[in-house]
Amino acid sequence: MDPLALTLIELGAVVFCLGLLARLAGRIGMSPIPLYLVGGLAFGAGGVVKLEGMQEFAHLSGEIGVILLLLMLGLEYTAAELFTGLRRSWQAGVLDLVLNFIPGAALALLLGWGTVGAMVMGGVTYISSSGIAAKVITDLGRIGNRETPVVLSILVFEDLAMAVYLPILTATLAGVSFLGGLTTVAISLAVVTVVLMVALRHGHRVSQAVHSENSEVFLLNLLGAALLVAGVASAMQVSAAVGAFMLGIAISGATAHNATRILEPLRDLFAAIFFVAFGLNTDPSSIPPVLGWALVLAVLTAATKMLTGIWAAKRAGIARPGRFRAGAALIARGEFSIVIAGLAVASGVVPDELAALATAYVLIMAILGPLAARYVEPALKAFRRPARVAA
């Protein structure tokens, strides 16, 4: 068959299947991310059907997907919100980082994946899925709850931590020396600070530069700027995704709101392809051997997120049920864990089992997270009632 025809047929079939999966996910009220991953596993190396023609496209689209994910994440926040969030939640944020980075990193060391593997797995278990968390909070009608700002500030802290972590990870994966690594950290910290300052004072100018009344011009401006910034950031070894995140933060006000609306469909498409592309590169037969470890990690890091939420909510003066709700809302891991694992896999310096473990882990956590958030309160009540009767 003509290679172009083959690519189109494969791509069409995959995107169509993704549509079906997304519909299924919506029907049963779960995040589509685990289903996309499973879809990728089914189509990839060693899967049910093997797709050859669309590998190249899937790879580039996946990269664009990551850039759009981070750009939209940046668009969600204004620089002022980031600052207040940081001031309000840095203690909880640090606790979150310590408690949730260590399990992943420790397991990677235990499995003999070295410090690079530990860096990666620590990141995978650390970062909550702000997408899933925000959806859970909205769906369960908890926007007006008192613990919600606590949860959101922790997510803000995590996102900022990502902006520093990703460049370090990129440098580590590229095999940069310790000194070189320090330089990247310094550069990325400086860039993050400068962008935040600029966004706080001159955000409207950045917004003006990309803004247009014409939605076509606006879309092209936005996408062009995002890819340019991401490319330049990547060339400076600061990680393409972080460049896009920073651009998102710098764009503010009504422009950010319009940008979100206009980019959402594109992000959904490319991010879905990104998850599939990640699944494509993972051999499904490599998952069962690491499933046990994934379960251990899941239980452990669900508990550590719970602790983080409970501690942070307690500090904010929230009563017992609210503390547990805050903890449970943070449990879900998703898109960003896959972004981190994807970076590591693309660099080729981590063992294949890492991709398998990350996939299995995210599959579990993306399903467990929303369930935990939904049932933590009934569970708590059921748990407390017998105790009271006994007393």
Add this chain to the structure above:
Amino acid sequence: MNVDETDLPGLGRRKDFMTASGRRIGVVELREGTMELIVSTWDDPDTCQASVPLTGDEASTLGNLLGGQHLAMKLSEEHREIPGIVTRQFSIAPDSPFQNQPMGKACIRTRCGVSIVAIMREGEVLPSPGPDVVLHSGDLLVAVGTQEGLDSAADILRNG
């Protein structure tokens, strides 16, 4: 009244306060420009029993209802000594003949001896409105007059 304002990074802003009855009540202004009315549960003030999405129109109507009630109560308090004088509220329906018309066109004072002492619009009070104030659908008119006068004023506002 002490209203708490809390940022919800990425979602919007919450404004609420504690009522004397121990329930937290307020609104969440979402990024997309919509609003949610929130009311906490009895047993746990941290959580919400209801969060009702409101459009801009609905929010301002609710504001008028609450604010108008308060204003009317104050007025009836003041008029209590005068027998036969009653305060009542009229809302301008979307199909009212006086929608987008100056209030003077209805000639309410001339025809029924009723005074419109205030208009509630989008949560704001327009005190002592003149005849050239243009009425909008959703406006709440606070009127003072006799029982019969108010009845006929209601009929005029509804049917012209």
